[in-house]
Amino acid sequence: MPRLGRLAQAGEYSGPIDLKSYEANQLAHWLKKMLVIRYAEEKIADKVVDGTISCPCHLAIGQEAVAVGFCESIRPSDRMFGAHRSHSHYLASGAPLDELFYEVRGMLEGCSKGFGGSMHLYAEKQGLKGTVPIVAGTVPLAVGAALAAKMDGQRKKDSSNLDVGVAFFGDGATEEGVVQESLNLAKVYNLPVVFMCENNLFSSHLHIDLRQPTDTVARFAAAAGIKCEVVDGNDIVAVADASRRLIEHCRSGGGPVFLEAITYRWRGHVGPSEDRDVGVRRKDDLDVWKRRDPVRRLVDSLVAGGKFTSAEFDKLQIEVKDQVETAWAKTNTGTYPAKSMLLDIVYSSKAQEQII
Numbered sequence: 001m002p003r004l005g006r007l008a009q010a011g012e013y014s015g016p017i018d019l020k021s022y023e024a025n026q027l028a029h030w031l032k033k034m035l036v037i038r039y040a041e042e043k044i045a046d047k048v049v050d051g052t053i054s055c056p057c058h059l060a061i062g063q064e065a066v067a068v069g070f071c072e073s074i075r076p077s078d079r080m081f082g083a084h085r086s087h088s089h090y091l092a093s094g095a096p097l098d099e100l101f102y103e104v105r106g107m108l109e110g111c112s113k114g115f116g117g118s119m120h121l122y123a124e125k126q127g128l129k130g131t132v133p134i135v136a137g138t139v140p141l142a143v144g145a146a147l148a149a150k151m152d153g154q155r156k157k158d159s160s161n162l163d164v165g166v167a168f169f170g171d172g173a174t175e176e177g178v179v180q181e182s183l184n185l186a187k188v189y190n191l192p193v194v195f196m197c198e199n200n201l202f203s204s205h206l207h208i209d210l211r212q213p214t215d216t217v218a219r220f221a222a223a224a225g226i227k228c229e230v231v232d233g234n235d236i237v238a239v240a241d242a243s244r245r246l247i248e249h250c251r252s253g254g255g256p257v258f259l260e261a262i263t264y265r266w267r268g269h270v271g272p273s274e275d276r277d278v279g280v281r282r283k284d285d286l287d288v289w290k291r292r293d294p295v296r297r298l299v300d301s302l303v304a305g306g307k308f309t310s311a312e313f314d315k316l317q318i319e320v321k322d323q324v325e326t327a328w329a330k331t332n333t334g335t336y337p338a339k340s341m342l343l344d345i346v347y348s349s350k351a352q353e354q355i356i
């Protein structure tokens, strides 16, 4: 059975990353996006603790490089689907921060009008068609959306620049049968779908070593004959490069692809705590994984390469923290929906006519 080897070892790959020929501006833009995700999620964590937010929030602190590196190659006409841990995907797509904050407070100004909470996010203009907490539930939806994208391409007689379907999911999701069915169907129909697996080594509280005979899940895609790559998910350049290669393959009619990014979440499965008391590996690994911080590694590499100074980083941190504070403060004057609106958003008007 294949193993991830050094890639899954907490103490490995903690040094600077190879920035290749990327321009300083581009890298600073990625850094800013990662900081927005980190500080926004820290704000959400604080507000869960003080009770202002009462919906369950699954945080992706530590996994920011995957979302930002991947979304770099996405365009608004693509069809992305996220899961329960998708604040990062929502923000990386460029969707408005204040609408995320309104949403987790259950307010009408939120991206799902306050009816979705943390786990049902929506950003149509940025290509995020929805996030759903049924583990693996959005994988077949992305396959269906990719079928539609392929048919659209055929109608336009242009199958060399297709929109793509995208499913974000975790290693735990690959234990659901529907993922195997989706991989198989996507390959048989040669669909432009990207399976984007963030392998953070945990499903809820169980380490992958306790759940699977090996620690890599790309083997499921390989078994279906799907082109796949495995990368260090805490190296934004590695993620961005692999995502670009694979997404281009899909767009040009090459069929489905699978990217497995190895990463680690700093907070617990749900909520702000670190879950140090669960799982045999978590307690030992967490501090070591924090030294593999995707943000710090990018900053160190930028500074070492003379593309950025520490003073510029300090300034950027202040700017992003201000942005987060301003967006949060805005939500203090938001509106809660009336109880009478309960069915207004959940069902389409046509469905409501049939129910009532």
Ligand SMILES: Cc1ncc(C[n+]2csc(CCOP(=O)(O)OP(=O)(O)O)c2C)c(N)n1
Pocket (backbone or CB within 6 Å): 084, 085, 133, 134, 135, 136, 169, 170, 171, 172, 173, 174, 200, 202, 203, 204, 269
């Ligand atoms: C069908 C289904 N089964 C179980 C759950 C409970 N559950 C929520 S998240 C989760 C773990 C998912 O792990 P993974 O897919 O690796 O994503 P991660 O939380 O690591 O991001 C489980 C079992 C669920 N929401 N849906």
